[in-house]
Amino acid sequence: MPDKSVQCPRDGRALVLVVEDEMMIALDVQMMLEDNGYRVLGPAGSVEGALRLLEDTRPDVAVLDGNLRGQPVVPVARRLRSLDIPFVLSSAYDIFTFDGSEVLAGAENVQKPVSERRLMAALERVLS
Known part of the structure; x- marks a missing residue:
């Protein structure tokens, strides 16, 4: 179950x-989140799309794929860190070796294929 202590104003x-x-993975993750009481922003399928969403809306947490069609998610992770928004990774990769990947250090990776149990537990940890 999600951490009920994290409250959104609306x-x-x-x-x-x-x-x-x-x-298909994005929709699966969205369904898992909504089934567990979360609201979803996106899904965004690109770095640019995610950054556009962050211009107008401040999420409580994020779930990030590490590699978006060959482009590292680093700019999104940097923006989230600058806003003090926690995130978890959802990536098939254990180690990220691209430039700027140090911004991902310490983020929990729930791996792919995404398990609902692992995802919910990771979100509960970062939101507590």
Whole structure:
């Protein structure tokens, strides 16, 4: 279950930014989140799309794929860190070796394929 202590002003449910370039995975993650009481921002399938969403809306947490059609998610992670918004990774990769990947250090990776149990537990940890 999600951490109920995290409250959003509108309806009391945490808002999660989903950044995932594979639409079927994005929709699956969105359904998992909504089934567990979260609201979803996105999903965004690109770095640019995610950054546009962050211009207008401040999520409580984010779920990030590490590699978006060959482009590292680093700019999104940097923006989230600058806003003090926690995030978890949802990536098939264990180690990120691209430039700027140090911004991902310390972020929990729930791996792919995404397990609902692992995702919910990770979100509860970063939101507590």
